[in-house]
Amino acid sequence: MSEPPYRASSTLPPPPPPSAPPAEPPLPPSQPPPPTPTHSAPPPPPPPPSSGTSLSPPPPPPRADAGALQTSLPTQVAANPPPKPSGSQHTLDEPSSSSTSQPIRQEDPPKNLTRERTTMWQELEIDRILSAFKLNPYSVLDVHMEADSKEITKVYRKKSLLLHPDKVKHERAVEAFDLLKKASTHLLDEDKRKNLDETVMAARIITLKELGLPTNIASDDERIKALGLGALEERVRQKTKEIMIDDEVQRRRAIRLQHAAEGAEQRKREEAVETHKRKASEKEVWEATRDDRVAGWRSFQKGSKKRKGDSSNVLG
Known part of the structure; x- marks a missing residue:
């Protein structure tokens, strides 16, 4: 049996409605998102006619308005949103935090670390004061000989706040604080500081003479530099210590x-x-026994007279 001839119907079926574009797979954060399509895909072509039958081509489907497509597309996407990937993947609408550069805030150190650092500074400063040469206020306060009264006062206030016995739990904090206060008082006294400076200058002169150098030599002289960095100051410090010890022994x-x-x-x-x-x-x-002595003397005299009268009668 032969198949009936294909008859073209006068009416064609309506074209399928424009479907929403399929959800694009998520891309890595480093790649930019693809552009959103503005037109839907064309409908599939109709099946070809069978051989032996002449058919007129079907009329083209009506074109959809571009404005209507742009209006309906976001509505359909919003009605059927693509599923969000799980795990560490990110959607195109939600960029990852790594793709956006944000300044990193440096937090302050914790209070425990600050407290430990302060305690360590207190212990080191107390040990330094207790091990310093106590007869030299410059060594106890850790200031130079050229320091003026303002600098001495500033250094003392800073160290006294650090080592105040009410803020330090060290067992020898009171002793270190008293030495610090005594050194500051000594340096702020003009007469005492003058005597101290004279001792230091005498130690410098003696040291220069021992080295065979002139006493009026400049500090930047090549012969001073040849001794080494800080060598002359160390020698003067040791000589000052010796002079102070001798003076203290004599005192x-x-x-x-x-x-x-x-x-x-x-x-x-x-x-x-x-x-x-x-x-x-x-x-x-x-004086208290005068009356007794007088009475005894009188009694003695009376007794002697009586014995004298008796002896005369015996002889007569």
Whole structure:
């Protein structure tokens, strides 16, 4: 049997409605998103006619308005949003935080770290003061000889706030604080500082003479530089220490001699007072027994007269 001939119908089926473009797969954050299509895909062509049948070509489908497509496309996408990928992938509408460069905020160090740093500075400064040469206020306060009164006051305030016994739990904080205060008071006293500077200058002169250098040599002289960086200052510091120790020994010896002399004088005064008291006491006793002595003397005289009368009668 032969197939019936194909008859073209007078009416063609309507074209299928424009479908929404398929959801594009997510792209890595580094690639830009593809442009959004503005027109839908063309409808599929109709099936070809069978052989032996002449058909007129079907009329073209009506073209959709571009404005209507642009209006309906976002509505369809919003009604059927593409599924969001799971995991570390990001959608085109939600860019990752790594693609957007944001300034990194540096947080302040924690309070515990700041407290530990302050405690360490306090311990180091206390150890430095206790190990410094206590007869040299410059060494205790850690300032140069050329420092003026303002700089000395500034350094003392800074260190005193750091080492105040009310803020430090160190067992020798009070001792270090007292040494610091004593050094500052010594340097702020004009007369005491003048004597100290004279000692340092004497140590410098002695050191230069020992090195065979002139006493008026400049600090930037090549012969000073040949000694090494800070070599002359270290020698002067050691010589100053020796002079101060000798002066302190002599001062203490003079104090001991003075105390001994004062003690001997005090003992002489005490012995004189004791002698005077003893003589006064003996005089009081002598005066108190005067009547007894007089009465005894009278009794003795009466007895002697009586014995004398009796002896005359015996002889007569």
